[in-house]
Amino acid sequence: MTNAPRTAPPDMGESPAAGESIEAWRDALAARKTVAETANVPGALASRPDMEASRRTFIRGSFLGGLGLALLGSVGLLVDYLYPRGVRGFGGPVPAGKVSEYAKGGEPKHFLDGQFFLANLDPSDAGKNGTGGGEGLLALWHKCPHLGCTVPWRKEFDYEGTKGWFRCPCHGSTYTKAGIRIFGPAPRSMDTMKIEVDGAGNIVVQTGVREFGGPNNPQRAIKVPGLPS
Numbered sequence: 001m002t003n004a005p006r007t008a009p010p011d012m013g014e015s016p017a018a019g020e021s022i023e024a025w026r027d028a029l030a031a032r033k034t035v036a037e038t039a040n041v042p043g044a045l046a047s048r049p050d051m052e053a054s055r056r057t058f059i060r061g062s063f064l065g066g067l068g069l070a071l072l073g074s075v076g077l078l079v080d081y082l083y084p085r086g087v088r089g090f091g092g093p094v095p096a097g098k099v100s101e102y103a104k105g106g107e108p109k110h111f112l113d114g115q116f117f118l119a120n121l122d123p124s125d126a127g128k129n130g131t132g133g134g135e136g137l138l139a140l141w142h143k144c145p146h147l148g149c150t151v152p153w154r155k156e157f158d159y160e161g162t163k164g165w166f167r168c169p170c171h172g173s174t175y176t177k178a179g180i181r182i183f184g185p186a187p188r189s190m191d192t193m194k195i196e197v198d199g200a201g202n203i204v205v206q207t208g209v210r211e212f213g214g215p216n217n218p219q220r221a222i223k224v225p226g227l228p229s
């Protein structure tokens with residue numbers, strides 16, 4: 001019995017050349033099996049599924065956290081934008097002088113920045129353009145209830161033989177000194193605004209607190225101490 005010479009194992013990936021020993025190939029293949037199937041898997045490798053789960057949890061948490069922060073920021077910006085602060089002019093309180101400056105039955109004073117007229121109504125003014133029995137201070141929004149044109153007080157405008165009206169330049173709606181509509185397409189009388197007077201007689205009109213005009217406009221006038229009589 002002769003032992004066949006064992007040739008050197010071939011490099012991996014090569015096919016056995018003709019004449020090479022089968023044993024040499026077996027040895028080479030056995031040498032590649034470095035881990036027995038029954039061997040314990042090293043701890044570092046055994047924990048890979050947990051590490052993968054932790055990584056996914058971290059990524060999901062980071063994403064949700066970022067999304068929450070973005071939403072919180074958006075809500076904060078919206079609240080900051082909508083929060084009223086330091087409103088001046090129309091939409092906020094507008095000073096309108098002292099009560100002593102308003103003669104009873106005098107012409108309405110126009111406050112362009114606050115978009116209103118202010119007058120001290122005389123209840124004895126019973127003309128067609130009069131006060132309807134109203135007495136005291138009344139603030140009227142100068143915006144026409146029809147399509148929003150600015151309504152001027154026209155002292156010389158004559159309507160049916162009487163001078164002195166609020167007269168809209170757009171479509172002719174005509175209002176008395178108390179803002180009562182007596183002619184034109186406007187759907188209602190002129191809107192009114194809230195008036196505040198402090199102890200020293202200073203008037204402030206709250207231009208953001210408005211009420212639709214109506215037949216009771218004259219009754220919305222307020223009597224305050226210090227008004228000329």
Ligand code: FES
Nearest residue numbers: 144146147168171
């Ligand atoms: S907008 Fe004043 S009557 Fe039309």
